[in-house]
Amino acid sequence: MKRNKMLLLMALSLVLSVVLAACGGKDEAPNKSGSNATGQNEGTGEPDAEQVLNLIEGATIPSVDSAIVEDQVGFNVLNNVNEGLYRLNLENVAEPAIAAEEAVVSEDGLTYTFKLRDAKWSDGSEVTAHDFVFAWQRAIDPDTGSPYGPFMMSGVVKNATAISEGKMDKSELGIVAEDDKTLVVTLERPVPYFLSLMSFGTFYPQKEEFVTDKGDAYAANSDNLLYNGPFILTEWDGTGDSWVYKKNENYWDAENVKLDTINVDVVKDSATAVKLYNDGKKDRAGVSGDLALQYAGHAEAVVEPDTSIFFLKFNQMKDGKETPLANENIRKAIAKSFQKEDLADVVLANGSSAANFIVPKEFAFDENGNDFRDMNGDLLVYDTEEAKDYWQKGLDELGVSNLELEILGGDSELSKKMDEYFKDQLESNLKGLKIKLKEVPFSVRLELETNQDYDIEVSGWGPDFQDPISFMDMFVTNVTNNLMSYSNSEYDALISSTKDELALDPKARYEAFAKAEKILLEDDAAIAPIYQKGSIQLQKPYFKDLGVHPFGADYSYKWAYISGKK
Template identity: 80%
Template sequence: MKRNKMLLLLALSFVLSVILAACGSDDKAKDNASSGADDNKNTEQDTKSEPDAEQVLNLMESAAIPSVDSAIVEDAVGFNVLNNVNEGLYRLNLENVAEPAMAAEEAEVSEDGLTYTFKIRDAKWSDGTPVTAHDFVFAWQRAIDPATGSPYGPFMMSGVIKNATAISEGTMDKSELGVVAEDDKTLVVSLERPVPYFLSLMSFGTFYPQKEEFVTAKGDAYATNSDSLLYNGPFVLTEWDGTGDSWVYKKNEHYWDAENVTLETINVNVVKDSATAVKLYNDGKKDRAGVSGDLALQYANHEEAVLQPDTGVFYFKFNQERDGKETPLANVNIRKAIAKSFQKEDLADVVLANGSMAANYFVPKNFAYDESGKDFRELSGDHLVYDVEEAKSYWKKGLEELGVSELELEILGGDTELSKKMDEYFKAQLEKNLEGLKITLKEVPFSVRLELDTNQDYDIQVSGWSPDFQDPISFLDLFVTDSTNNLMSFSNAEYDELIAASKEELALDPKARFEAFAKAEKILLEEEAAIAPIFQRGLIQLEKPYFKDLGIHPFGADYSYKWAYISGKE
């Protein structure tokens, strides 16, 4: 959603100097195919070792916690914390399979795909009281209530859960939301339409339960510090005063699956600077650290370096209308020329040097899979591959159609030193390969970039997106004509129809649905060049070899510590 876009734009501004914390299906086979976890060394594919040391972990986060209220949280750090101290109906496991968590078993789904019935397991809050179906009803109603001001509630529920759109718009009472507790152990959810990725959503933080009696009693103080929260997840949050740059996770003895939680304590400090983080790691004070920029080059071959795959994709946005007038980028041949005229591999391997890879696609690799487990990328293939001769041909044709011999275009970018270096790379590539093109660079602070994006006051902008749930539509829905994330005046009727069909008549036909997505991606990229893919983000982390089974997720929260443990520490 917008917040994810903001996080990724911010990440782009710092991607060469600071590693930031990052921040769907109709049955288990479709919803939960492996999402690339096998690429990480901390998976159960390795020989399982036994915990043999004090189970205390020392970690770093990139920012302080803004909120741990599941109705309010919208940032990466908040979702990471929430994922480890609370739990929804489903949870992503080490293989990134969404499996029953607060749900005692797989959901019962009606034949028309519109009704999901969940049985709530015997689980307790950290105060010893039972988690019930009513806790989900309260939390979801609170998240969709306009009075709450939830950023994710309307985004995740509208058009998905029955009556959510009307409630979020203030035309219907929150009590009409399509979620009912038939009894303490039975939760029934009614949908507006079949949603193939619905069970994937059930692992997302916005859908976690809240105990009404506790939230009401705390009032405005709810979720303002670690003592004003209840926990139903693997850990409880302690030593967080609501503003500080440190906090501690302690094992939650009331957690229903506590016997499978090994870590006793996780100490977390906020460290914003990559060089400082690496020093703390090398000094043995921290067990994991992100590296980027020059440090990434320095540590890429380090014996404790781990490549962390990521599903964030960065791309050029081509703004077709500015100040009420068409821009030269309204010409499809100009867009195609630019999209094919810069060397992505060099950018990823030399400039970024952090495990990122060149992207000739929008929906990322190792993210969405069909019923047989095949990556969506195998179905859709590559688009807008670097080809200077083709780029020059498109450029010549575009200039002729515009009746000009040269163009001046602006690239909107960040204001950090290394972000400027990346923008200079784009400028050099484009001006070298497209005769008559002059690129000006507008490098501004993050907040200014957001304002310029919202007002469509740019020509070309480097943007990015990371998914909230496991389905290609998390990406492709961005560029339908009326999307609030379009913000570049792109419109294609056939594209809109394909995305609409994926939500309606094709919703229960997975094969046809993925074929529609592939066709839509081809229109977006190959036919229209509405955007130009650049790279799929990767991260390099330094990680102590005794740190085992960290859960790394390609959507939703970044990390799970439920299965992590320490073994082999000297």
């Protein structure tokens, strides 16, 4: 799942599709985080117009079954029509939702006890602890074929790994309903970000009687679903290019839901989306490519920072032999020899910013609310003089005077434009380097990366949950997403410690992450960070308090409203 996501971030973000985004889907770009802490167009007035919103999605809904959904659109819909124990608020903090209060956590960090509030399904029946037990067991059951159940629960919820592998019955999963309103979850190990996971769609409840009664028809259309969130889904036939959200009067917090109706149409072309926006038919539209340059200074343009990071991967082993990129000085030379600010501001020009790190800005925070980024600052920064010194050292160590290396990239116009930028920068700054460009369709690139049949690859990563481990775990020796033969035992030990002995010591845990990030970048230059993604959206000024999230679902409409519309 993660590797597919990483490559798709790379493939389709470079195309800059409107909002074909994903938490881990098959053909999408990364999630978007909010440009301000309290929601897009922070509300300052009261609802004073018809509370009907008209929006655009970049793709149709593949599924709204919380055990099956794996794409951005599905998770966005799910987030607005259903709800789990916790929900991300406008400040992107996970707060109790169906849980009536904060969970009680055992001293060893392995047991979480949740008390449920009085909440109802859209059919008027009570949401109970048993609904969570059924949904989680269904998601981890191999017979269900859930893409995210095993991914999110394995190594986290007790016995999840064994159940997903068919070695244990789903009834042994570490989740028990002590009564209708008391849910107890037992973990495999302490997981500091566990409550963040509780806002994720895979962990939502499902009513067993309803799911069983519908059988294969469950979630096939809006009539074959139950809802416990702010809205209900209507006018979706399971395949169509449009749907409608209606306020859910049975929602436990309905008094704080201001919108009555949200009309959604699928528009895949950015130019069409912008025209609809300018014609007043849509209240929000993404802009990409040349349109991003055109609208960057527009009065209604909003830059949305993203928590996805893009970087160059250096493959150290190919066809059973070490590549020149196994040389640390060669890697450092390349990493320091291209100007990231110009790439972000001129080539991409879409709200992205230069990155000198792997854990993004405004994503992970310590117990005092301090950004993790402040601990390490910038690493492996652009410096042509240092790059030239490293380059000569590397060439001397390899016993050569020149090198030819290939950059594996996509076949979109913007991807090609970016690759040409790398070629120009690297060849200009590193004497004796010749760069070849290999620009291929996504499916071909996936195969090449899987087989480690590449030299340098433009890659990207976006998180599913709020913790540095979401980024740093993929560089551990021999993990699935490494695929570049990088290995450092000290790095591995530090990452392991954040899961074990430091799991309940937040300060020491973050210090371990900071040290590991320096090893990865400053010491080893295992990768070369390029940019932290951003996007530009046009949004009507009367559209207030859109919740924009840096992980999980992209958007929440629970608090949104219309005020000041003329």
